[in-house]
Amino acid sequence: MSNISQATSTAHRPVYGLIAEFENTHDLMHAAEKVRDAGFIWWDCCTPFPVHGLDKAMGVKRTWLPFFVFGAGATGTAAAFVLQTFTNSFGFSAWALVKVTGYPYLISGKPMMSLPAFIPVMFELTVLFSALSCVGLMFLFNGLPRLYHPLLQNNRFRRATNDRFFVVIEARDPKFLRGSTEAFLRTLGASAVEAVED
Amino acid sequence: MSHAPHADLSPKNTQLGPGSLTLRNAAAGIGIVCLGAGVYLGKSGAFETDARTFWKIYLVSFLFGLTICLGGLFFVIIQFLTRAGWSVAVRRPAEALASNLKWIWLLFVPVLWMFFNGTAGTLFPWADLATLEANDPGIAHVVEKKVAFLNANFFLLRAVVYFAAWALLAWFFTNQSTLQDHDGAMSRTKSMQKWSGPAAIVFGLTTTFAAVDWIMSLSPAWFSTMFGVYFFTGCVTGGYASLALITARLKRWGFLHGIVTGEHLQDLGKLLFAFGMVFWAYIGFSQYMLIWYANLPEETGWFLTRQVGGWLPITLMLLFGHFVVPFVGMISRWPKRFGLSLAFASVWMLCFHWIDLYWLVMPEIPSDIGSFASYGDLVAKYGTQSNGLENPLNYILAFGVLSLVVAGSVAYLQGRSLVPMRDPRLHESLSFENV
Numbered sequence: 001m002s003n004i005s006q007a008t009s010t011a012h013r014p015v016y017g018l019i020a021e022f023e024n025t026h027d028l029m030h031a032a033e034k035v036r037d038a039g040f041i042w043w044d045c046c047t048p049f050p051v052h053g054l055d056k057a058m059g060v061k062r063t064w065l066p067f068f069v070f071g072a073g074a075t076g077t078a079a080a081f082v083l084q085t086f087t088n089s090f091g092f093s094a095w096a097l098v099k100v101t102g103y104p105y106l107i108s109g110k111p112m113m114s115l116p117a118f119i120p121v122m123f124e125l126t127v128l129f130s131a132l133s134c135v136g137l138m139f140l141f142n143g144l145p146r147l148y149h150p151l152l153q154n155n156r157f158r159r160a161t162n163d164r165f166f167v168v169i170e171a172r173d174p175k176f177l178r179g180s181t182e183a184f185l186r187t188l189g190a191s192a193v194e195a196v197e198d
Numbered sequence: 199m200s201h202a203p204h205a206d207l208s209p210k211n212t213q214l215g216p217g218s219l220t221l222r223n224a225a226a227g228i229g230i231v232c233l234g235a236g237v238y239l240g241k242s243g244a245f246e247t248d249a250r251t252f253w254k255i256y257l258v259s260f261l262f263g264l265t266i267c268l269g270g271l272f273f274v275i276i277q278f279l280t281r282a283g284w285s286v287a288v289r290r291p292a293e294a295l296a297s298n299l300k301w302i303w304l305l306f307v308p309v310l311w312m313f314f315n316g317t318a319g320t321l322f323p324w325a326d327l328a329t330l331e332a333n334d335p336g337i338a339h340v341v342e343k344k345v346a347f348l349n350a351n352f353f354l355l356r357a358v359v360y361f362a363a364w365a366l367l368a369w370f371f372t373n374q375s376t377l378q379d380h381d382g383a384m385s386r387t388k389s390m391q392k393w394s395g396p397a398a399i400v401f402g403l404t405t406t407f408a409a410v411d412w413i414m415s416l417s418p419a420w421f422s423t424m425f426g427v428y429f430f431t432g433c434v435t436g437g438y439a440s441l442a443l444i445t446a447r448l449k450r451w452g453f454l455h456g457i458v459t460g461e462h463l464q465d466l467g468k469l470l471f472a473f474g475m476v477f478w479a480y481i482g483f484s485q486y487m488l489i490w491y492a493n494l495p496e497e498t499g500w501f502l503t504r505q506v507g508g509w510l511p512i513t514l515m516l517l518f519g520h521f522v523v524p525f526v527g528m529i530s531r532w533p534k535r536f537g538l539s540l541a542f543a544s545v546w547m548l549c550f551h552w553i554d555l556y557w558l559v560m561p562e563i564p565s566d567i568g569s570f571a572s573y574g575d576l577v578a579k580y581g582t583q584s585n586g587l588e589n590p591l592n593y594i595l596a597f598g599v600l601s602l603v604v605a606g607s608v609a610y611l612q613g614r615s616l617v618p619m620r621d622p623r624l625h626e627s628l629s630f631e632n633v
């Protein structure tokens with residue numbers, strides 16, 4: 001993309017945010033702490049590989065996901081128990097979209113409702129419910145699937161998957177002011193600061 | 199990758215002080231007194247203990263100490279097998295547990311001695327076929343076919359092999375690790391890594407056969423192909439709980455400051471959670487499920503015995519105390535990260551590990567267990583049998599063995615620093631963080 005066309009488009013499109021490029025994780029970590037302490041909310045770090053300790057430096061709070069997964073797992077256990085108890089142990093009918101009838105099945109003289117036989121299914125459904133809800137909610141919390149992102153239009157940002165580390169501050173942040181935020185990012189030791197269009 | 203650690207590796211932080219000498223001597227003294235008193239009381243029939251019950255209690259106590267030490271050895275082997283970096287800072291306490299395997303066979307000598315003075319039949323019914331034939335011809339008929347494996351000479355030979363293997367493995371790993379503190383040779387880590395594979399195989403085979411010999415053969419007609427794994431889950435429960443407890447204690451006493459962090463505690467907690475709670479329940483249920491479903495008379499009696507009378511509360515106690523309650527309690531992140539909560543969970547699991555062994559060894563399968571028309575008839579006859587938990591001998595002997603294990607572990611830690619100072623992966627361990 002030529003400079004001219006970029007300049008033209010900048011004039012017409014709103015700014016998504018500012019990216020600051022860093023050359024190593026040490027500088028990035030240092031910058032993340034400063035941005036965190038400056039009180040920004042809508043910002044992120046982009047790195048080619050997981051950087052240990054970055055969550056702490058960014059002040060990222062722990063996710064609530066485990067609590068939802070625990071709830072989903074418990075639901076799975078209960079669902080499996082009810083399912084088996086109903087289908088295996090009771091003769092009455094119930095409406096679940098269509099009319100279904102429990103079918104009492106006598107297996108080698110064991111009681112109709114024998115818990116040991118139900119446990120494998122209860123275990124499996126617990127795992128199934130937790131695993132699916134874990135992945136599903138992780139996607140939901142992360143705003144995925146997302147087929148377009150403004151950062152992917154930026155040429156400099158391509159190196160985020162290779163050998164450069166980025167701090168991105170979005171324009172929707174209440175503290176975001178194009179000029180002062182750009183100056184602030186430069187003080188953090190960024191090798192380059194650039195605006196990204198939406 | 200993160201901030202470089204500046205851990206304090208000075209002797210003040212990594213060497214036990216003179217106070218540990220008092221602890222070691224007190225533990226050794228208490229251990230010997232408890233064991234001596236327990237054996238004397240048991241042999242003289244105090245608390246209405248008959249010979250068979252006494253020897254079973256002795257066996258439970260011995261296995262309690264043994265499984266803890268085997269768990270420590272397993273931890274050490276696995277760290278080298280997987281080339282783990284995180285665990286270097288907490289490896290010494292595990293080595294200390296494993297080092298007890300060099301002498302713990304002494305406590306088993308009295309059991310082996312029974313084969314020489316002809317009283318082995320009191321503990322192992324298969325060792326005295328004539329008496330078994332008279333009391334329980336049905337069982338004797340089954341056991342007669344197992345004589346090729348269950349005979350005194352082969353049993354003694356196997357016991358010697360197990361103890362020799364464990365002592366050798368414990369010696370090799372503790373010795374190499376200690377020598378590395380002095381010369382820092384990379385070749386020692388390489389050699390421990392090389393031998394950790396064969397060591398794991400030897401460990402798996404010996405513990406499996408030991409479980410069959412020393413616990414399963416107490417009810418010689420019963421069999422479970424999963425029993426070795428079940429015994430192994432007990433080893434890791436006891437070992438990991440003790441390892442977490444020792445590590446938390448050392449931190450509480452002001453050692454390992456900045457060396458062992460919440461990150462390491464969390465991983466020890468994860469291991470305790472995964473092996474002691476989940477894996478134990480998984481294997482325990484798998485064993486129960488197959489036997490319950492197949493409903494073969496010679497197999498089911500073992501579980502049926504544990505479902506009537508005083509054994510039912512213990513079975514339920516295990517289900518909830520060894521699995522459900524600690525599972526829910528330890529599932530989240532924070533209880534694993536603090537020394538106090540982790541130590542509490544470790545003590546809890548050690549108690550239930552002892553109950554688990556008690557539940558494995560103590561119940562007697564009635565010879566007429568398969569002859570009842572209904573469960574109600576069985577309960578009518580055996581519903582009042584006691585589980586024997588009120589016998590103080592249980593606690594005297596278990597405490598005695600545990601004290602000796604504590605004394606042995608402290609003695610090991612006194613002789614060297616609390617972290618492997620010149621392990622090539624120490625730096626990796628110090629900067630370890632959970633993602």
